[in-house]
Amino acid sequence: MGTIKTIALTATAAAILTSSAAFAACGIAGNANVSIMGNDFPALHAVFSAAEQCAGDGVTVTKNHNKDYKDLMVPALTANPAEYTALTVSNGTLVTLMNDDLVRPLDDLVAKHGSGLNKSQLVTVNGKVMAVAFMANAQHLFYRSDILEQVGMSADELQTYEQVLTAAKRIRDAGLMEYPVALNTKAGWNLGEEFVNMYLGTGADMFVPGTAKVSINNAHGVATLNMLKSLVSYSHPDYLTFDSNATQALWEGDKLALATMWGSRTAGVLDAEGSTEQVVMNTDFAAAPSFNGGTIPASSLWWDGFIISKNVSDADAEASFIAMMNGISTEMVQANNDAATWLIEGYKPSKAASGVTATAMNGAAPYPMYPFMGALHGAAGSELSDFLQGSESAGQALADMEAAYNVAAKEKGFL
């Protein structure tokens, strides 16, 4: 971390405290217009609010938190000048913007204003910095240590999903819980994500290298589907409606012993709200298990970061970059340490982050940044439920997925 940066940040903090001309501290020269859009959750509220401190003489900062930002982002950034100068995205949405050439390469701005960034925060595509990442997320294992103890197992024995199944069977046989397992298996995006996660655990490619041809209808695909089916056989029959809200409520309602859930939900599970002390005290986190003899955790790593629009003036782009750098400052992190698993200097990981960290340490793959990944994800989400409900073979489900993907990819011009 450069000293210049530190000084600038200290100055910023002072400016915030006295709520005076913050513009001088942010160092935005001249008049500029900064407008930021992103998803709607507390960690991003913290980032946007810190960026907003750069508003001052001649500099306006407007923000828009919208859950459906990804439906708006392409038209909003296609207009010239773009409605938003900066956008927070994740690895899933960055490719959509890049496909339409809406993202400004940041190399010069990073060189000028980004001395406080870790190298790993820079997201580069073909050698050019396209985004700056500031927080991480992944689905990983949640387990109840008291229940595991009752069936004579320890956390070390949850390295693979096969072991998770053994534990689940013992819990069921011991009459502790009929449905001890849950994954976010709501048909649609969530189920698609489970498929992607599990398939990544096989280490195999989802596409024929260099092309948009999908290659999942193989032994890896079948293994993936069978594992998902085995896991949901220990889930409540409602599993096709399980989104994060449902699984978290189940966990807090003392209905689950083993679950794969988002790292961003750990803080909510650990807080004093919604759950009994018994549950909170015995909730622990581990890396996502591997499966099928592999060593890679069957999960995908996600990051959230910001991009700067291509269709804005250089002055606005520079101002937006400075404002966003202010948004992801060390001070912001220190004030909101537990709001997310930050990738920013100064973050002190707590228990809540242990699952995400362990999953990354064990070598889980990032969520694939293929331009056509969304089409496969969507196809998996809608075509798998018949197989899980037992009305279709694994081969048929994979063939359906492939067919649905091909139509979508063809429409997008990839095939």
Added chain:
Amino acid sequence: MTNPAQRRSTSLAIISTGFVVLWLMVAAGPFLWTLWGSFKVQGDFFSKADWTNALYGVRTMVETGDFFTTNGYYGAWVEHGFGESVINTTIVVVSTVIISLTLGTLGGYALARSGFKYSFWILMLALVFRAMPHITLVSGYLLPFFEWNIWGYLPTSIIVLVAINQPFTLWMLHSFFLNIPKDMDESAMVDGCTRFQAFWHVIIPVMWPGVITTGLFSFLLAYNDFAVTASLLSQDNQTMIPKIASFLGTTQVEGNVMFAVAAVVSAMIPLFILVMFFQRQIVSGLTAGAVKG
């Protein structure tokens, strides 16, 4: 209606009243449940452990030390400024209803009285327009609106809501106008009124029940709209429903569901007042007798 010819036997009255009471229970049940639950914490109202927690407030007791809590209301109104979106909703709803009804009564009256074949085809066309799913329309508006720099503002949403609602308004008012005998306006015109004067002074006063009913639907459409307002308004201009939706959280992050529940309950109060006020218009307005002509 106190007409002696309409007095009925007691048994029929009992069956009819019993049916209405049963319906009221089915209609109101979920909302009484919501009203009750809005004073509990999420762990009780959305409990996976035991639904009776919502009745006894087990977690509410543990987390707030009281049987009832107003945390949901405090969060929605004070922490998240729900009041601003109430003002925005008021602007959107009032404008949409007034403009919709103005355009709709004019058009609906013309369609009901024209008698030429093209008016039938206009009605058909309106129907086809109405069949268009709103989300398809809205996704098409986005790029032009961003390019013309009119995205995010209240008037844009109001005009879109009026236009989207116009086929329905036309059809509904047209149906009501058909119920009014032609002799009424024709005799007024014989007496020397212009078409517009006849429409304004003779037909509209008789049309109040129809206009108010149609207005009620325009009102509800604008009030409950999510597809249009969620995609066409910026955060500063957000109306109530997108605001409530923003309390619900995302796939990855937990929301404040109880804020949403409290906000929904708060949003019911103006509706209650409005319906109570306008039902009097429907009931005691110029009803049965006036249509005799």
Added chain:
Amino acid sequence: MPHRTFFWFIIPSLAAMILFIALPVISVITQSLHVEHEKVLISSENCGPFGCKQVTIVDVAATTQLRADQPLGQFSGFDNYTNRNHLAFDEVGLAWEGSENIGIFIKKLLNLPFYKALAFTLTYTFVVTPFVIVLGLAIALGVNALPKFAKGPTIFVSLLPMIVTPLIGSLILFWMIDGEGIIGASIQYLFNDPGLSLKASPALTWMMLIVYGIWHSAPFSFIVFYAGLQTVPADTLEAATIDGANRWQRIRYVVVPYMKPLVVFIMLMQLMDNFRVLEPIVSFASEASATSLSWIIYKDLTSDTQLFGSAAATSMLTIIGVAILLLPVLFRTWRDFSRTAH
């Protein structure tokens, strides 16, 4: 009414519809006949917080050129309508040839997303619509017979299912019908089956959605009928009573005919709205068991990869479906209209 007067009365309304509906409809039709321009793919090394990886990306410069040459994308004729995710002509043909009996054919047909959605959409439409009309009329007659002081609160309560935003209304109902929720638990108790879950089986999910649909839409037909009842001429009813008609006969022969334009109106609106059912499917997370045409559009427009051509094609198919559904009603309206026309 002279053409001139008609024109001035209708023009504001017509202008709004042309600008915001007709023009977008034309662009939707255009869009449904195109797929996106070809994407030029190249290989690239992507790096991020979790290391580097060799992946395929879109060659932006080359693709931008292609896009400039074909701003609408590639013309594809009716491909968007006939591909697997829509009418699936090829797949249906294959399924027909490859099936020994009609049962297998139907199973294969329902494995295709469009037909799966169509099956639920039609069932929903044809069950919910008549129930809504009958229930609405019954409530309207019941409320109309109440003493005056009770009418106001009754009307308000009767409107509740419709006026609470479906977004939250169905979210709360979704929790109530959960196996651990008040309604779900009561049903389990009633049928003495602790494993019963309304969310788990397709049949129960369909039933749940249909019941919700009736509950949600009944207030609509109630309030229209109720307003209509206020315009039934009292003297006609009086005359019928003097002629010896009992209450049922008065309803059957005086009130119902008087309500006919309203029945037609409610039927039109309900057929259309029910055919476009979307919110309950989203809120009740029922996509595994029940989908609808509108839901397919919603999915195409909101998924990570937005499919505008596909959504446009499904939208057009929805309009065609609505038109077919409404034909009988429209035919009647046309006949009535011609009879009364100049």
